[in-house]
Amino acid sequence: MIREWFKKNEQPEDLPEYFSRYLSLFDKDKAEDVAVQRFVIFDTETTGFDIHEDRILSIGAIVIQNNQLKVKDHFEVYLKQNTFNPETVKIHGIIKNERFAQLPEAEALEHFIKYIGNSILVAHHVGFDKSMINKALERNGLLKLQNKFLDTAILYKKTRIVTNFIDKNKVYSLDEIAEDYNIDLTDRHTASGDAFITALIFMKLIAKIDAKNIKIRKLLRYRY
Template identity: 45%
Template sequence: MKWPFKNIIKEYPSFWIEYLAYFNIKTNPKRYVVFDCETTGLDIKEDRILSIGAVAIVNNKIVVNDYYEVFISQTVFKATSVHIHGILKDGNEEKLTEREAIITFLNFIKSATLIGHHISFDIEIINEALNRLDAGRLKNQYMDTDIMYQKLKHFPDEQHTSLDELCDVFKIRKTDRHTSSGDAYLTALLFLKLKRKLDI
């Protein structure tokens, strides 16, 4: 007996097919994208992305004109988180829908290696947004600046260090903290310092 479900192939949206195609293109020199999400909270399933900020690094330099920033119109809003990120539901920022924001984000990152501080959260909340759009999960390789610091100092895996603490350690001036673009830029500076010390 043949099972009727065996040969069913999921049809992905066109934007996802275009994103996957980037991984068939060899890029030289290597491009990193440092990114950060501001969200309504820390629940991957229930919370939503408020903004995404990102900046590219090529040849160990931040490419200032290769950056990305987007604010997302909200279906879920928590006033209790406003004091952290400062993003209001009806603020003055031009906002895209979640779908528009995720598609433009994929077009920006392409096949780059993604960098972030405690990046697993950002990756997973993006993946949840992709799931709502009937797409797959992010295919990019990624690196976490906290894990890089753990390796540098030979700390145990369970010992975590905040972005604020590492900015102090490496004497990085904290500007625009708790904005997605500001945190992405600070993390980019931190990544370059750690990359140099780890010789990678």
């Protein structure tokens, strides 16, 4: 009770209504069964890798629930900005092509927050994507993401560690894991494409996790 009182009193009084509704979704504990959870698998494309200086170019996401990839329940948004990094544009080509409708950062964040709700968020090397979005939220006077997170890079190692065929200290790329699972990489280096590839990987991981009867609580102990 005391912790909840402090949590409520730490919140800014001028939060927009949509963000206050978002915060209210975290009052109840989530179910333990992996199958019934709503997972949002997401990815960001950015101008670079500096959390403080670089900006989000696009966010892509897709839902997995009831052991099904909800292809129709997807999310994609492109953000307006002035930052230009020719080195990263060589990879994703977003600013160079400028063929997408782009939203102001605040509006894009609102759409994303409404989409994710209190779902468990999943990404490959999730710490970076999480930090980029949290920094954008901070710039707009909002609180950090309240969701729980899972990282497919860590889960991949955790599901295979018993075989001893895996280097505990190796950092596995999305490409390496996709290749191991025979997943096509045609749409690599777009936010929506990488989110879809990560979702396919996560489906493979869920099957292994479910077979071992591992509960959500245990998965969420891993630090990202």
